[in-house]
Amino acid sequence: MYEARPLLKTPNLVLFSRRFSRTHQSPSLFISATPSTLIKHPSPSSPTMSSPSPLNTKLLAPSLGHPLTTTTAPFPAPPSPTDVTIHLHAIALNPADAKMLDTGARAASWPLVPGLDGAGTITAVGSAVTRFAPGDAVLALFTPGDGGAAWQTYAVVPEACVARKPAGWSWEQAAGVGVCYLTAVVGVGVGLGMALPFLRGGATEGVVEVASVLVLGGSSGVGAAAVQVLRLARPGVRVLATSSPRHHAHLRALGVEGVVNRASGSLVEDVRAASPGGRGVDAVFDAVGAGATQRDVFEAFGADGPKRYAQVWTGDEEIEVPEGVESVLFRSRDLPKLNGSENVMVALETLLEEGRYKLPLPVKIVGEGWEAVEKGLEGIRKGVSGEKLVVRV
Numbered sequence: 001m002y003e004a005r006p007l008l009k010t011p012n013l014v015l016f017s018r019r020f021s022r023t024h025q026s027p028s029l030f031i032s033a034t035p036s037t038l039i040k041h042p043s044p045s046s047p048t049m050s051s052p053s054p055l056n057t058k059l060l061a062p063s064l065g066h067p068l069t070t071t072t073a074p075f076p077a078p079p080s081p082t083d084v085t086i087h088l089h090a091i092a093l094n095p096a097d098a099k100m101l102d103t104g105a106r107a108a109s110w111p112l113v114p115g116l117d118g119a120g121t122i123t124a125v126g127s128a129v130t131r132f133a134p135g136d137a138v139l140a141l142f143t144p145g146d147g148g149a150a151w152q153t154y155a156v157v158p159e160a161c162v163a164r165k166p167a168g169w170s171w172e173q174a175a176g177v178g179v180c181y182l183t184a185v186v187g188v189g190v191g192l193g194m195a196l197p198f199l200r201g202g203a204t205e206g207v208v209e210v211a212s213v214l215v216l217g218g219s220s221g222v223g224a225a226a227v228q229v230l231r232l233a234r235p236g237v238r239v240l241a242t243s244s245p246r247h248h249a250h251l252r253a254l255g256v257e258g259v260v261n262r263a264s265g266s267l268v269e270d271v272r273a274a275s276p277g278g279r280g281v282d283a284v285f286d287a288v289g290a291g292a293t294q295r296d297v298f299e300a301f302g303a304d305g306p307k308r309y310a311q312v313w314t315g316d317e318e319i320e321v322p323e324g325v326e327s328v329l330f331r332s333r334d335l336p337k338l339n340g341s342e343n344v345m346v347a348l349e350t351l352l353e354e355g356r357y358k359l360p361l362p363v364k365i366v367g368e369g370w371e372a373v374e375k376g377l378e379g380i381r382k383g384v385s386g387e388k389l390v391v392r393v
């Protein structure tokens with residue numbers, strides 16, 4: 001795998017790169033620089049004077065329901081001032097990927113390059129980028145479509161969508177963190193209306209007073225992220241979560257104080273027993289759309305609490321709630337509704353560095369190379385349990 005050393009933006013570097021490109025001295029890296037960008041990328045397999053850049057392999061979804069194909073494109077143009085170019089080493093699969101390919105949900109047009117989550121090495125930075133340099137190991141939020149999507153060798157994304165990879169983490173562990181963290185932040189901030197003190201510029205006071213929250217689907221990617229974001233948002237909050245019993249120990253390690261078997265015949269009683277004073281919970285964070293089928297969960301609210309229900313958008317119809325319950329449907333693209341939204345990945349980077357945000361779920365590597373993505377998607381369609389599916393690329 002290509003590992004790059006950090007580079008500095010010095011005149012020396014520019015001279016050094018020119019020597020490499022002119023002489024083709026079998027460099028392990030080709031380095032080039034322009035006044036507005038700094039670029040570093042691996043040498044192509046057969047470098048030529050006219051084409052020194054490696055090609056960009058993209059996974060392409062031709063149209064709704066058609067199998068993915070690979071295509072090659074030129075190495076991306078130098079990033080615009082606030083963007084960075086990332087050489088992807090691992091990508092993670094999300095239910096949203098499969099839904100986009102199978103139903104067209106959130107697909108702006110076809111053909112498109114999918115992919116929301118991944119980790120890799122920065123190869124170029126725009127002139128206004130301040131936090132990163134070529135060679136930095138990062139994870140990022142990607143946007144399906146074309147150049148900003150994750151399922152390609154080189155993607156170009158805004159600096160604001162990038163966070164440094166923790167030193168001790170593998171590419172695969174880092175690849176699956178972004179989207180679920182983002183969705184959890186939006187769910188806690190917008191859905192539950194809680195303060196987000198870890199987010200610079202974020203709300204410092206909640207819209208409602210929430211002292212206990214039940215996370216439905218604690219072992220899902222979004223749920224395991226939400227558990228942690230809730231603890232960061234309000235350290236004293238009592239977090240309960242439902243999941244299959246085999247994930248209970250992991251959820252306790254993430255900070256859940258009351259774990260409940262999601263298939264229990266006495267779900268409501270179990271939740272109430274684990275809630276403060278047995279009164280029931282103030283709020284519910286539904287990470288998996290469980291409220292659509294487990295209608296009794298709405299009886300787990302405390303009679304005198306705010307009865308706030310935050311439901312992630314699953315692609316299905318909005319879940320109807322009983323009278324007296326305040327429901328907020330949220331999705332990750334509601335991020336701009338939050339104050340401090342531009343700092344969401346800066347906050348993640350700090351939390352990861354300080355060890356305050358842990359790997360939400362163990363990682364399962366489904367394969368290596370772009371051809372393994374279809375296999376991973378099959379796994380997503382069948383349903384996963386308490387793990388994140390990733391592909392080495």
Ligand SMILES: NC(=O)c1ccc[n+]([C@@H]2O[C@H](COP(=O)([O-])OP(=O)(O)OC[C@H]3O[C@@H](n4cnc5c(N)ncnc54)[C@H](OP(=O)(O)O)[C@@H]3O)[C@@H](O)[C@H]2O)c1
Pocket residue numbers: 094095096099179180183216217218219220221222223242243244245247262287288289290294312313314315330331332333383384385386387
């Ligand atoms: N709109 C957005 O912006 C956005 C962004 C991200 C995700 N999402 C949506 O959020 C949902 C979750 O995504 P994800 O990536 O977190 O999913 P995931 O990790 O694939 O979810 C799998 C988990 O769901 C749990 N689960 C399923 N039904 C449950 C139930 N009734 N009660 C409790 N747990 C249940 C399973 O728990 P056990 O194995 O313990 O049984 C399993 O661990 C998906 O619908 C996804 O499309 C939306």
